[in-house]
Amino acid sequence: MMRGIAALRQQPTTDAQLAVMRSTVRDAAVDRPGIYRMLSSEGEVVYVGKSKRVRSRLLSYFRCVYPEDKGARILRSAEKIEWEYTPSEFAALLQELRLIKRFRPRYNVAMMRDARHYSFIKLTKGAAPKLLVVRGASSDEGTYYGPFVGAQRVGEALRELNDVLMLRDCRTDLKMFFSDQTELFQLSPRTPGCIRHEISKCLGPCVGGCSAGQYDDRVGLAKAFLEGSDDGPINTLRDEMERLSAGLEFERAAVYRDKLERLEALRAQFGRLRFAVENLSFVYTVPGHEGEDKVYLIRRGVVRAEVAKPRSSKDRRTMKQLVEDIFSPDGSPNAQVPTHEIDELLLLSSWFRRFPKEMKRTKQVS
Numbered sequence: 001m002m003r004g005i006a007a008l009r010q011q012p013t014t015d016a017q018l019a020v021m022r023s024t025v026r027d028a029a030v031d032r033p034g035i036y037r038m039l040s041s042e043g044e045v046v047y048v049g050k051s052k053r054v055r056s057r058l059l060s061y062f063r064c065v066y067p068e069d070k071g072a073r074i075l076r077s078a079e080k081i082e083w084e085y086t087p088s089e090f091a092a093l094l095q096e097l098r099l100i101k102r103f104r105p106r107y108n109v110a111m112m113r114d115a116r117h118y119s120f121i122k123l124t125k126g127a128a129p130k131l132l133v134v135r136g137a138s139s140d141e142g143t144y145y146g147p148f149v150g151a152q153r154v155g156e157a158l159r160e161l162n163d164v165l166m167l168r169d170c171r172t173d174l175k176m177f178f179s180d181q182t183e184l185f186q187l188s189p190r191t192p193g194c195i196r197h198e199i200s201k202c203l204g205p206c207v208g209g210c211s212a213g214q215y216d217d218r219v220g221l222a223k224a225f226l227e228g229s230d231d232g233p234i235n236t237l238r239d240e241m242e243r244l245s246a247g248l249e250f251e252r253a254a255v256y257r258d259k260l261e262r263l264e265a266l267r268a269q270f271g272r273l274r275f276a277v278e279n280l281s282f283v284y285t286v287p288g289h290e291g292e293d294k295v296y297l298i299r300r301g302v303v304r305a306e307v308a309k310p311r312s313s314k315d316r317r318t319m320k321q322l323v324e325d326i327f328s329p330d331g332s333p334n335a336q337v338p339t340h341e342i343d344e345l346l347l348l349s350s351w352f353r354r355f356p357k358e359m360k361r362t363k364q365v366s
């Protein structure tokens with residue numbers, strides 16, 4: 001990979017210093033796809049970017065007129081610019097994501113927030129797991145379902161799901177006291193203090209209202225529902241609505257009808273999601289800027305392997321084996337997204353949404 005560096009020994013805070021930096025970029029950089037890093041005098045990577053035309057992109061920073069412009073602020077924080085060329089804009093995009101994840105540059109935080117109109121449902125780990133809506137992957141462990149658009153609607157539907165299954169929605173670190181924790185329970189007698197337990201909307205794992213196994217069974221139901229393989233919660237609501245209607249309790253039946261609609265909307269969202277994610281599974285061939293064509297094996301929205309385009313029959317045989325390994329059936333698809341795959345899934349779905357013609361370069365694997 002070809003590299004270039006434009007550096008200043010002093011803090012690049014003056015116009016004269018910036019002029020030196022600009023002239024280095026102008027002389028050394030070329031217009032082709034690549035990524036660049038802005039580094040502070042302490043060596044901190046303050047910004048990572050990518051461009052189809054590295055030289056033009058870098059020079060555009062020096063045209064920022066106002067000091068409050070983001071480009072100007074990045075430049076004034078940096079003492080050095082490094083860049084690398086990539087075979088294509090797509091390769092640059094992937095490399096940019098990897099560098100952002102590695103260095104967490106302070107000026108890229110805002111960019112990551114842009115992608116946060118997506119939300120996920122997270123199932124926490126530990127005793128009495130709970131479901132919550134999150135904007136992206138966090139550092140602690142958990143199981144993620146998504147992505148979804150419309151965090152508020154997902155949040156409302158999730159509340160219904162919690163109520164129907166009587167799962168907790170309180171503080172993650174709240175101490176649990178299951179009914180089968182006899183020793184603990186005797187040592188520490190507890191009285192119900194939460195309204196959700198009192199009105200039968202939570203099994204009450206905090207006050208010995210259920211055993212660990214009973215709570216786990218409900219979590220299993222929630223997972224099955226979120227993975228799209230169980231309609232139990234919906235059937236429970238429908239039965240209750242019909243029972244109230246038959247008893248002429250129309251007002252209460254209407255409350256259940258609304259809950260039912262929200263849950264059904266959530267189920268429909270999951271249906272669309274499974275379709276979308278599974279659809280992002282194919283072999284994607286990307287022409288290189290100077291003939292260095294690459295083949296990306298993408299499964300469920302994540303690049304599982306990238307190789308140079310095969311040129312010989314031996315290369316083609318190796319590639320065929322790789323495709324078989326990566327696309328081998330491994331059970332039915334579900335809506336779970338491993339934490340470390342969330343950013344790349346968002347990136348790839350956004351790439352193919354922005355450039356739908358790129359789908360013509362893809363080949364489904366049957």
Ligand code: SF4
Nearest residue numbers: 168170194197202206
């Ligand atoms: S009853 Fe206990 S576990 Fe359930 S939501 Fe309330 S505080 Fe949390």
